[in-house]
Amino acid sequence: MSATVINRAPTGAGVRYLRPGEAGYDQAVTAWNLLGSHRPAVVALAERADDVVAAVRYARSAGLGVGVMATGHGTGHAVEGGLLINTAAMQGLSVDPVTAIARVEAGVSWARLNERAAMHGLFGLQGSSSGVGVVGYSMGGGFGWLGRHFGFASQSIVAAELVTADGDLITVDADHEPDLFWGLRGSAGNLGVVTALHLRLVELDVVYGGALFYPISAARLVIEHYAQWAAEQPDEVASSVALLNFPPLPFLPEPLRGQSLVSIRLCYSGDDLGRGAAAVRDLRKRLGEPLIDDVRRMRVTELDRISAEPTDPVAGVMRSALLPELNADVIDVLVAEQTADSPLLVVELRHLGGALRVPSDQLSPLNRTGANFSFNAIGLAFTPELQSAAQAKLARFGSLIDPLSDGAVYVNFLEGEAAAGRIRRAYSAAEWNRLTDLKTCWDPENMFRFNRNIPPRAGTMSPA
Numbered sequence: 510m511s512a513t514v515i516n517r518a519p520t521g522a523g524v525r526y527l528r529p530g531e532a533g534y535d536q537a538v539t540a541w542n543l544l545g546s547h548r549p550a551v552v553a554l555a556e557r558a559d560d561v562v563a564a565v566r567y568a569r570s571a572g573l574g575v576g577v578m579a580t581g582h583g584t585g586h587a588v589e590g591g592l593l594i595n596t597a598a599m600q601g602l603s604v605d606p607v608t609a610i611a612r613v614e615a616g617v618s619w620a621r622l623n624e625r626a627a628m629h630g631l632f633g634l635q636g637s638s639s640g641v642g643v644v645g646y647s648m649g650g651g652f653g654w655l656g657r658h659f660g661f662a663s664q665s666i667v668a669a670e671l672v673t674a675d676g677d678l679i680t681v682d683a684d685h686e687p688d689l690f691w692g693l694r695g696s697a698g699n700l701g702v703v704t705a706l707h708l709r710l711v712e713l714d715v716v717y718g719g720a721l722f723y724p725i726s727a728a729r730l731v732i733e734h735y736a737q738w739a740a741e742q743p744d745e746v747a748s749s750v751a752l753l754n755f756p757p758l759p760f761l762p763e764p765l766r767g768q769s770l771v772s773i774r775l776c777y778s779g780d781d782l783g784r785g786a787a788a789v790r791d792l793r794k795r796l797g798e799p800l801i802d803d804v805r806r807m808r809v810t811e812l813d814r815i816s817a818e819p820t821d822p823v824a825g826v827m828r829s830a831l832l833p834e835l836n837a838d839v840i841d842v843l844v845a846e847q848t849a850d851s852p853l854l855v856v857e858l859r860h861l862g863g864a865l866r867v868p869s870d871q872l873s874p875l876n877r878t879g880a881n882f883s884f885n886a887i888g889l890a891f892t893p894e895l896q897s898a899a900q901a902k903l904a905r906f907g908s909l910i911d912p913l914s915d916g917a918v919y920v921n922f923l924e925g926e927a928a929a930g931r932i933r934r935a936y937s938a939a940e941w942n943r944l945t946d947l948k949t950c951w952d953p954e955n956m957f958r959f960n961r962n963i964p965p966r967a968g969t970m971s972p973a
């Protein structure tokens with residue numbers, strides 16, 4: 510079946526283009542992660558779908574590669590010399606409380622969507638920080654505190670409006686271009702520029718969650734008990750263990766500022782909050798009294814509290830991997846390396862499994878190796894000295910953790926130039942082949958290449 514072409518002759522007349530040196534250019538290319546900012550030859554400020562169509566057609570005629578930025582939380586591969594489509598102004602949003610489906614334009618953040626959805630007792634599958642963009646996040650899978658219970662945000666996509674490399678604006682769903690629809694849900698925006706997603710929301714009002722903090726000196730004991738506890742939890746309980754070196758920065762609350770701590774972060778999203786409370790009581794019994802106990806019944810709109818990630822732009826570097834187990838070898842590395850004098854802000858292991866094991870007829874953005882934990886290490890890099898210290902530590906973690914990993918990676922946790930080389934390991938061999946076929950069919954010249962890139966099959970040309 511073919512897709513519905515909803516606009517073949519857009520005007521796009523008003524689309525604003527900015528070039529280096531022009532007023533507004535620097536702001537339009539600066540990412541949330543300041544190290545991931547773009548340097549395009551030209552940036553298009555898109556306000557509506559027609560503008561995206563016009564920009565893609567312009568890029569095609571000028572022979573430019575294309576990248577997209579909404580919030581700038583995830584520059585997989587910065588645009589250098591091509592065309593950047595900035596979608597931040599595309600803020601259209603509607604929630605249908607009867608069908609529980611939201612239509613979300615390309616610039617909308619999870620905070621905006623979920624504030625609106627919560628008015629109807631509904632919620633979208635956001636990650637640990639609601640400042641992240643709905644579309645970019647969902648393109649790479651997207652899981653947070655509700656993931657083990659409800660799956661990836663990409664699985665909640667029921668339809669997408671997107672602009673193809675030919676410059677057509679089409680709508681795809683399970684009945685219209687089903688193959689493209691399959692690939693769109695987890696392939697990092699490689700197949701087109703999405704102008705709007707239609708997402709199924711879940712009915713959810715309150716959860717039981719938060720974070721427990723212990724001194725870093727207790728890290729080994731805490732992680733060992735946590736690993737046992739996590740393995741016993743039902744899918745409604747999502748959790749992670751994080752070793753944190755909080756800098757003395759003002760955005761942090763007083764008890765955390767400047768401290769080195771080990772934290773268990775968790776969220777119960779089932780129907781009976783009493784079960785969540787019981788699971789946390791059990792954990793406290795095993796671990797003893799925490800230094801800080803911030804676990805409680807909370808409105809689902811408060812989910813950001815659990816990880817308390819920075820909201821203002823930062824300069825950061827990171828490294829990720831997937832681990833089959835949180836075993837003694839992994840714990841040895843964590844305890845030996847993420848000490849109070851480590852230059853890294855956080856090393857976090859998130860519990861996977863549950864609904865994150867994607868059914869075989871849908872695309873898994875996390876490969877299919879059966880990994881039980883994701884590993885994520887992040888360093889702040891506001892000065893060249895901090896950056897090189899953090900990068901050296903990340904490289905050391907890589908040399909120690911990679912041999913314990915199953916080699917697989919998760920799409921959304923791939924950052925920087927390394928993303929391009931590693932994305933293949935985010936998919937099973939069969940899914941990678943199918944995605945490569947789709948890319949070759951829908952974007953044979955790799956116009957959409959400034960991203961976590963899936964290249965088309967060899968023999969096709971790449972624009973500048």
Ligand SMILES: Cc1cc2nc3c(=O)[nH]c(=O)nc-3n(C[C@H](O)[C@H](O)[C@H](O)COP(=O)(O)OP(=O)(O)OC[C@H]3O[C@@H](n4cnc5c(N)ncnc54)[C@H](O)[C@@H]3O)c2cc1C
Nearest residue numbers: 578579580581582583636637642645646651652698703960
């Ligand atoms: C503080 C923080 C917390 C995070 N937490 C989580 C988490 O809990 N779970 C998780 O899964 N990920 C998480 N991420 C990773 C994040 O989901 C990805 O980096 C995601 O790509 C960011 O999307 P964005 O639109 O906000 O960022 P942008 O930098 O604007 O876009 C990132 C990429 O998304 C693609 N993209 C964006 N818009 C479009 C579009 N309209 N059409 C096609 N492709 C598009 C492009 O490839 C673009 O390069 C987090 C990142 C940060 C910085």
